[in-house]
Amino acid sequence: MKFTQKDLDGAVRAGVIARETRDALVAFLEGGRAGAPAFTMANVLYYLGGLIVIGAMTIFVTDAWQRLGGLGHLGVGAGYGLAFLAIGNWLWNGKGQRVPGGILVTAAVCMTPLTVYGIHELYGGWMWGDPGMYLDFYHWIRRGWFFMEIATVAVGVLVLRRFRFPFITLPIAFSLWFMSMDLTAVLYGPDFTWDQRKIVSLWFGLAMLVAGYLVDRRTRQDFAFWLYLFGMLAFWGGLTSLDSDSEMGKFVYCCVNLLLMGVSVVLQRRVFIVFGALGVSIYLGHLAADVFDDTLSFSFALSGLGLLIILAGLQYHKRREAIEEKALGLLPAAIRRTLPRYR
Known part of the structure; x- marks a missing residue:
């Protein structure tokens, strides 16, 4: 109603x-029930402008930036970061404009990688070798980037303690996602195998999901969204890229994705059902292309299964509260009390 x-x-x-x-x-x-700002044209413009500013100083940089040198990179990163922070703080505290202020504070956090890169370049302090141009930070997996990612996470957490704005978790989660890839080179050296990278990504992504679960619904504001999203990118990406020559392994992969879809109902998070549905689709595609390639009845059976799922969805919609209550009742009380919906 x-x-x-x-x-x-x-x-x-x-x-x-x-x-x-x-x-x-x-x-x-x-x-918004989760503390989200109202969907207005002003807020759309705030976020659009903020994303353009962040993109201009991060993923949209060009080769020309390398001509700035270490001092130039440090000056631009620290200068822009402090300017964004000062203006954002003024809007936040002085004008009561928390949305544009929080977005500019987020932009300040996003200047951390460039600032740390400039310090490394200026003083030659690359622990694991010079990783290359700043532009390559967003394109290549190299262990030299690791301290840039750690610094971004640390600065983001410190800023988040002062400005309780969920968008600040974006650069934190994004840096953690990058860290999940570069950590492989740190642990295994530059000659790491792709299997090692997949395993590290899977476990690191799982850790991010746990972190998102721990902060989920602790406040009205949603500080878990970006952790869930990038955690799923790392976990599901590592899981999906794992090679399995056995049909049992592929079936287990499908079951894990079905479990993710169930988790989406328990946690009330759509990101799990999106990735879970993609995983199930990949498994069904494997069955169609490799297992039942010469079986005409497979397509008809699969379409029938799809119709049954739709009917199950209709029944679930009619009895959602009773079904969810019964499903939650199957969980141990100690686990049920930790669910975000009961916080």
Whole structure:
């Protein structure tokens, strides 16, 4: 059931709720149940401008940046970072404009890799060898980037303690995702194998998912979204790229993805069902292309299975609360109490 502003005004006139209660409820709903900013044209422009600023100083840099040298990289990274931080703090505290202020603070955190790169280049302090141009940071897996990623995570966490703005978790989670790839070169050296990279990515991604679970719904604001997203990229990417010559291994892969789809219901997070559905589709594609390639009935059986799933979805929609309550009742009480929905 949905309620409009008109319905709430009518409830005030009828004496069902007080005007102050109506105002507090409207403010809460406009802010979003998870603390998300209202979807307005102003906020769209804020985020669009912020993403352009961040992209211009990160993934959209060109080869010409290398001509700046270490001092230039340090000056641009630290200068822009401090400027973004100062303006963002002024908007946040001085003007009460938390959305544009928080976005600029996020942009300040995103300047950390360039700043650290400039320090390394200026003083020649590459622990694992010179990784190359700053442009390559977003393109190549090299262990020389590791301290740039650690610094970004550290700065992001420190800034997040001062500015409780969920978007700041984007550069933190993004850097952790990059770290999951570069960590392989740190642990195994530059001659690491792709199997080693897959395993590290899988376990690192799982750790990020656990971190997202621990912070999920601790506050009204959503600080877990980016951890879940990039954690799934690392975990699911490592899992999917693992080679398995056995049909049992491929079937286990399908079961893991089905489990992810179930987790999406328990945690109420769509990101799990998206990746889980992709994984199941990959497995079904394998069955169609390799196992039942010469079997005409497979396509008909698969379409029938799809219809059964749709019917199951209809039944689930009708009895959602009872089914979820029963499913949650199967979990041990100690685990059930830790679920984000009960926090």
